[in-house]
């Protein structure tokens with residue numbers, strides 16, 4: 229019960245790493261606010277949590293819309309009385325639209341920024357005052373190995389949004405450390421979720437997995453385990469840090 233009595237908002241909690249973390253956090257005692265654009269997926273996550281005996285609240289909304297994120301924070305506090313953990317997990321990787329700067333339209337650039345960068349801005353803007361009221365808390369941002377290395381198949385808006393989160397991570401850590409609020413960022417490598425599914429044939433998955441030191445793609449649990457550590461008091465002296473969880477990709 230590493231998150232006993234904690235209340236967490238997890239964005240993008242309907243699928244992938246967000247669902248995995250929601251279920252894991254609830255197993256560890258947290259009450260989980262499952263926020264997602266895909267309400268049916270969010271309901272499924274909540275049903276898994278409740279079947280396991282945990283507590284969940286579904287809030288449907290878009291992280292790129294400030295009013296939706298503000299409502300999520302308000303509903304979380306109204307239902308569970310406080311807020312301790314903000315996990316800004318929702319993100320999109322649209323390789324068909326988000327390409328190199330010389331190919332991307334302004335519209336596509338902006339929407340990718342709105343989801344991947346403004347989403348965490350809105351969550352922390354409205355969530356941090358609640359963490360302050362609770363006497364502290366943990367913020368988890370999600371970057372990417374895309375922000376740490378150049379790739380010949382570019383997704384420049386995604387890369388820039390994830391890179392900007394590295395700066396936000398340090399800024400929030402420094403600003404709010406004195407309030408006992410920590411902020412850390414996880415950089416996943418290639419993880420086998422719905423986000424990557426449109427771009428990965430079984431052959432491609434195997435080839436990429438084989439190219440990594442750990443000889444496989446990541447699974448959602450690999451990232452959720454790290455998020456659990458960052459959410460829990462076990463990481464209580466860790467802030468402004470970056471965790472690369474990539475099967476060794478960046479080391480090669």
Ligand SMILES: NC(=O)c1ccc[n+]([C@@H]2O[C@H](COP(=O)([O-])OP(=O)(O)OC[C@H]3O[C@@H](n4cnc5c(N)ncnc54)[C@H](O)[C@@H]3O)[C@@H](O)[C@H]2O)c1
Pocket residue numbers: 239240241242243244245246263264265266269289290291292317318319320321343370371372373415416417418419420421422423424
């Ligand atoms: N999968 C990877 O290989 C990989 C690698 C590096 C970083 N990441 C990052 O990890 C995070 C989670 O990725 P994943 O692979 O679990 O993704 P996923 O596509 O499997 O799940 C993402 C969830 O976010 C929700 N979502 C999307 N846009 C939203 C919005 N505007 N508002 C609210 N919810 C929204 C989706 O409905 C979905 O439930 C993302 O930030 C992603 O950029 C993923």
